[in-house]
Amino acid sequence: MRIPGLNLQWKALPGEAPAAIAAVGEWQWTEAARLVREGGGRLVALWGADHRDLAEDEDEYSVYAAYAVKDGLAVVELLVPDSAPAFPDLSGLFPAAGRMQRALFDLLGIGAAGAADTRPWLRHGAWPEGAFPLRRDFDAAKLPPNAFTDYPFVRVEGDGVHEIPVGPIHAGTIEPGHFRFSIVGEKVLRLEARLGYVHKGIDKRFEAFTVAEGFRLAGRVSGDSTVAFAWAYAQAAESLLGVVPPPRARWLRAMFLERERVANHLGDLGALGNDAAFGFALAQFMRIKEDWLRENAAVFGHRMLMDLVVPGGVARAFDAAQAEAMIATSHAVEREARELRAIFDEHAGLQDRFLTTGRATPELARALGLTGLAGRASGQACDLRVDFPAVPYGELAVRKAGSAAGDVAARVAVRFDELLESLRLVRAIALAAPDGELAEELPAPRPQAFGVGWVEGWRGEAFVALEAGEGGMIRRCHAHDPSWQNWPVIEHAVIGNIVPDFPLINKSFNLSYSGQDG
Amino acid sequence: MIRILRQIARTGLVSEAAPPPDEALRARAPEIQAEILALLGRALAIRQVDAGSCNGCELEIHALNNPYYNLEGLGIRFVASPRHADMLLVTGPVAKNMEPALRIAWEATPDPKLVVAVGDCGCTGGIFGESYASCGKVANVIPVDVTVPGCPPTPLAILQGILTAVTARAAGG
Ligand code: SF4
Numbered sequence: 001m002r003i004p005g006l007n008l009q010w011k012a013l014p015g016e017a018p019a020a021i022a023a024v025g026e027w028q029w030t031e032a033a034r035l036v037r038e039g040g041g042r043l044v045a046l047w048g049a050d051h052r053d054l055a056e057d058e059d060e061y062s063v064y065a066a067y068a069v070k071d072g073l074a075v076v077e078l079l080v081p082d083s084a085p086a087f088p089d090l091s092g093l094f095p096a097a098g099r100m101q102r103a104l105f106d107l108l109g110i111g112a113a114g115a116a117d118t119r120p121w122l123r124h125g126a127w128p129e130g131a132f133p134l135r136r137d138f139d140a141a142k143l144p145p146n147a148f149t150d151y152p153f154v155r156v157e158g159d160g161v162h163e164i165p166v167g168p169i170h171a172g173t174i175e176p177g178h179f180r181f182s183i184v185g186e187k188v189l190r191l192e193a194r195l196g197y198v199h200k201g202i203d204k205r206f207e208a209f210t211v212a213e214g215f216r217l218a219g220r221v222s223g224d225s226t227v228a229f230a231w232a233y234a235q236a237a238e239s240l241l242g243v244v245p246p247p248r249a250r251w252l253r254a255m256f257l258e259r260e261r262v263a264n265h266l267g268d269l270g271a272l273g274n275d276a277a278f279g280f281a282l283a284q285f286m287r288i289k290e291d292w293l294r295e296n297a298a299v300f301g302h303r304m305l306m307d308l309v310v311p312g313g314v315a316r317a318f319d320a321a322q323a324e325a326m327i328a329t330s331h332a333v334e335r336e337a338r339e340l341r342a343i344f345d346e347h348a349g350l351q352d353r354f355l356t357t358g359r360a361t362p363e364l365a366r367a368l369g370l371t372g373l374a375g376r377a378s379g380q381a382c383d384l385r386v387d388f389p390a391v392p393y394g395e396l397a398v399r400k401a402g403s404a405a406g407d408v409a410a411r412v413a414v415r416f417d418e419l420l421e422s423l424r425l426v427r428a429i430a431l432a433a434p435d436g437e438l439a440e441e442l443p444a445p446r447p448q449a450f451g452v453g454w455v456e457g458w459r460g461e462a463f464v465a466l467e468a469g470e471g472g473m474i475r476r477c478h479a480h481d482p483s484w485q486n487w488p489v490i491e492h493a494v495i496g497n498i499v500p501d502f503p504l505i506n507k508s509f510n511l512s513y514s515g516q517d518g
Numbered sequence: 519m520i521r522i523l524r525q526i527a528r529t530g531l532v533s534e535a536a537p538p539p540d541e542a543l544r545a546r547a548p549e550i551q552a553e554i555l556a557l558l559g560r561a562l563a564i565r566q567v568d569a570g571s572c573n574g575c576e577l578e579i580h581a582l583n584n585p586y587y588n589l590e591g592l593g594i595r596f597v598a599s600p601r602h603a604d605m606l607l608v609t610g611p612v613a614k615n616m617e618p619a620l621r622i623a624w625e626a627t628p629d630p631k632l633v634v635a636v637g638d639c640g641c642t643g644g645i646f647g648e649s650y651a652s653c654g655k656v657a658n659v660i661p662v663d664v665t666v667p668g669c670p671p672t673p674l675a676i677l678q679g680i681l682t683a684v685t686a687r688a689a690g691g
Contacts, residue, residue, distance in 0.1 A: 127650050140650040143650060148617075168619050171598035173576055174576065175573055175576065176568055197613060197615045197616050198610065198615070198616060200610075200611055200649070201651030205645075222573060223577060224573055283584070286585065287585050289581075297672075304670065513573070
């Protein structure tokens with residue numbers, strides 16, 4: 001039933017993520033995408049793997065697409081022969097596939113047949129054309145020197161049209177990327193981003209880790225989402241190992257994830273106020289956030305909660321006194337957040353900057369696959385904690401935030417709603433987390449065992465696909481950040497806005513460069 | 519406006535009542551500020567460059583700007599252009615795709631410039647190491663004066679690294 005209308009042999013993947021995988025032929029690959037699209041489903045991730053050394057007859061690669069459908073995650077796998085390494089383009093049905101396909105080609109040399117845009121995406125010149133880092137016969141020692149290449153941006157012609165190039169290094173302390181604005185007067189006609197600057201070869205790097213240890217790298221795909229990715233990784237590892245984490249560990253993971261959500265929302269709300277010339281907000285939110293991070297360090301030993309979610313369970317817990325302290329802090333933060341929200345709402349200057357700015361309409365959001373927090377602010381009512389609640393979210397009955405306005409104001413409002421809800425969850429978990437063990441022992445992985453993980457981080461869905469190799473090592477791990485889906489939407493949301501509003505619009509999405517660059 | 523004033527009144531001046539870990543720093547603040555002034559005759563200008571970080575280090579550098587650390591009070595500020603900077607604060611392993619931009623930023627920074635590499639990645643390449651896509655540690659690409667280990671290092675550790683670089687420069691003339 002995963003994709004109604006297609007008769008596929010679904011194999012359920014064990015574990016926390018409600019997922020199944022099926023092999024497809026070329027025709028079914030396209031048909032699956034079409035049926036998911038028609039059924040209102042979403043493309044979550046697209047990636048590939050080199051299986052030529054394992055194939056029995058002709059050498060083969062695998063290309064995978066993971067879709068969010070009614071009953072969970074539907075992963076389809078298409079085998080692609082070495083003699084013709086290509087697969088049917090999905091970007092016509094799912095525009096977000098475009099950049100993922102370009103990245104897949106840069107890394108693995110398998111192209112999307114029929115795709116309109118085949119410019120390199122992650123390959124800026126660190127490795128030459130015709131070399132593919134994720135192929136198993138790739139040899140990094142034989143690479144020529146780094147030869148940075150220019151990028152063929154799309155040009156906008158016309159009277160009075162100017163181009164403004166920005167980046168890769170920006171004025172503030174933010175991650176690098178290049179933005180090319182085409183403007184008339186102050187109005188943005190077109191924005192095109194070139195990303196990939198912080199590509200550091202994470203997918204390849206996973207091959208140097210064991211399945212048991214890879215969580216550390218997963219937790220650094222995007223540092224601001226370390227819990228979300230470590231949890232998604234742990235789910236994938238547990239799925240392929242057949243391990244079920246103990247109940248206490250599952251509640252603690254939710255505690256970490258909600259604390260991560262609170263920290264990021266606090267930081268973003270302050271920065272958004274600041275970008276709208278309201279420096280008071282920044283100082284207040286940064287102070288509250290600092291208190292929050294210090295409590296993370298005091299209770300769990302790390303300000304950003306890195307390396308706490310491990311395959312099989314968690315590395316740290318809290319005691320009764322710490323539970324009480326966290327409940328008290330959460331109440332205090334809630335009081336301040338409500339006060340600050342009232343200040344935001346009453347502040348005419350802020351509202352003027354936020355309302356109607358950087359709008360992504362629900363139609364645009366649906367067409368482009370806008371996901372996570374930004375999606376919910378544009379009428380896309382998806383939240384894995386509600387739609388497919390893993391333990392303990394079913395019991396906690398998370399309230400889904402949302403708005404159909406799609407502007408900066410809506411993304412601010414959704415952040416406030418989710419901040420308050422996460423503060424409630426932190427208290428609920430502190431009160432109700434069951435006693436018991438923190439982690440299960442891990443068995444040795446079976447070579448080629450496969451699992452996935454899927455977690456609603458503060459920004460959106462963190463997805464991890466994991467395949468074991470020989471001797472407990474990782475053979476292939478793909479970590480997908482929701483920023484892949486959302487970056488292209490910013491390019492639309494800024495059209496018609498003035499250039500000075502770009503930092504505010506960009507911050508209101510707050511997407512990860514590291515997460516998309518990989 | 520009333521609400522804002524009320525909130526300010528309730529919060530007080532946070533940087534004056536920093537919790538224990540910052541006590542030493544607070545006590546030393548006038549001394550640090552004097553040192554920076556003696557050396558530069560003005561505030562220390564820092565240009566931050568993310569050369570390939572996971573963004574974790576950036577979050578802690580951001581935190582440095584919160585009221586607890588009172589950076590401006592110490593005579594330190596972040597600037598937008600390397601041309602106005604005394605110091606580059608570099609995070610991440612240097613992604614090969616960022617290698618040219620980092621070199622350009624370094625060349626644009628006027629002499630005598632200081633470089634502080636922040637985080638395990640900046641110090642050694644960290645968890646990402648050297649690869650087809652990563653040059654590894656910052657010192658593989660530009661000269662580094664001080665390294666600040668940690669993943670990510672705490673804001674206090676980053677601040678200490680910045681001060682170490684300034685003090686060493688002062689001592690060395
Ligand atoms: S040191 Fe740690 S936090 Fe900093 S960039 Fe490296 S992995 Fe991220």
